[in-house]
Structures are given as structure tokens and as C-alpha cells.
Amino acid sequence: MRRLKPPVQAIIFDFDYTLADSSEGVIECINFALDKLGLPLAADAEIRKTIGLSLPDALVMLVGEEHTQHSDAFAQLFVERADEVMTDMTELFDIVPETVTALQKLGIRLGIVTLKYRYRIESILRREQLTDAFEVIIGFEDVSEQKPNPSGLLTAVEKLECARQNCFYVGDSVTDAKTAQQANINFIPVLSGVTPRAAFEDYDVYTVLKDVSELLNLESVRR
Incomplete structure (x- = not known):
């Protein structure tokens, strides 16, 4: 996996159990x-x-x-x-709006790569008034092969105009870990889903966090 070259320019998120509970x-x-x-x-x-x-x-x-x-x-x-x-039955984690706003203020570009349909993600973000926070959303309908195939993640990196060594992919599952590994992008697992920490031991991860709010504690993010 590529080693991070600070500062971080972009952070790309999975959606389910990373940013929201659906x-x-x-x-x-x-x-x-x-x-x-x-x-x-x-x-x-x-x-x-x-x-x-x-x-x-x-x-x-x-x-x-x-x-x-x-x-x-x-x-x-x-x-x-x-x-x-689905939209009505999906709730963003409480820490997400504040975290996203703080990352934006640090000048970090944000994206989402998910197995969910993009139109559904857009509907949820519109409800939460976060539509403009994420510059790129790659959903089910945007790729011919789904995660862990890395095509969606690589497309997001390209659209964010970020070198792979200057970005993170953040997710909660082994599927996300495999996606980042195949894309050769630094991966940060969060434990806000049902996947235990031990499941990530076989993968090269940058660090393991409790949830996305802890991104703000990373020196590479705070610069």
C-alpha cells in the first residue's frame, strides 16, 4: 500500500455504518x-x-x-x-455533520464510495443539508463492478484530483479494506459498524478509529 504523504488532500468514505445507520x-x-x-x-x-x-x-x-x-x-x-x-429509515451518526464541517474547514476534499444507489445517498444528504459537503459520490449505478473492485474508489480519487498517496479511504467493513488494498490507497477502518477490530488484522491499515470523529485527532489531517 502507498505510504501517506502529508498533508491529506482528500478523504473518501463508505456510507453504511461509516457515516450512517441504515x-x-x-x-x-x-x-x-x-x-x-x-x-x-x-x-x-x-x-x-x-x-x-x-x-x-x-x-x-x-x-x-x-x-x-x-x-x-x-x-x-x-x-x-x-x-x-430507506431514506426515512436511515439516520446519520450524530457526530457526522460536525466532523464533516470541521474537515471542510481544514481544506480537505470529501467523497463517498458506496454500494448504495447514489440517488439514495443524495436524498439523505439533502435531508441533512449536507449536499454540498461531498464533492464526489460514487454509487451502485455509477460502476460496472462493485466493491471490492477498486474502480469506484479510483474514479473518486481522480474526480477529487488527488494523488492516491494523499488520501484516505474510511470504511467499516472487510469489503472496504479489500477495496482500498486493491486501489493501493491508505485505509482507515472505523468500528462504528458490526465488524470487530480483529477482522482488520490481516490488512495494511493506517490506523483504526472508533468512529469518523476521531479523524480530527490525526496529525496528518490537522496538518
């Missing part, structure tokens, strides 16, 4: 889709473990590989229900 919406949408397909409903705790995975991978994790033929229908039903409820 777990109640995800639980609702996954069980809606499973019910419509006649598959057994999943426990809330098991669904939370799938956040950060693609919908086909989430389906396999919840009901097994023998149901992969339902992947397309599952995704379609999930999105159908998500268009109705």
Missing part, C-alpha cells in the same frame, strides 16, 4: 424481498452482518448458495421497497 431499512427491505420470494425471513442480527456486501452476496449469506437463482429478483424487490422506506 440497518433498520436494510432489515425491512431484505425481509420484504425474502417474503415475496417465499424464502424464510432472516434474523435482524444476521441481516446486520450483511451490510456492506452486495445484494447477491447478502442473499447467499442469509439463505445459502442453493438460492442464487433468485439473485436478480431479490435485488429488484429490495430496491422496490428501499425506494419507499
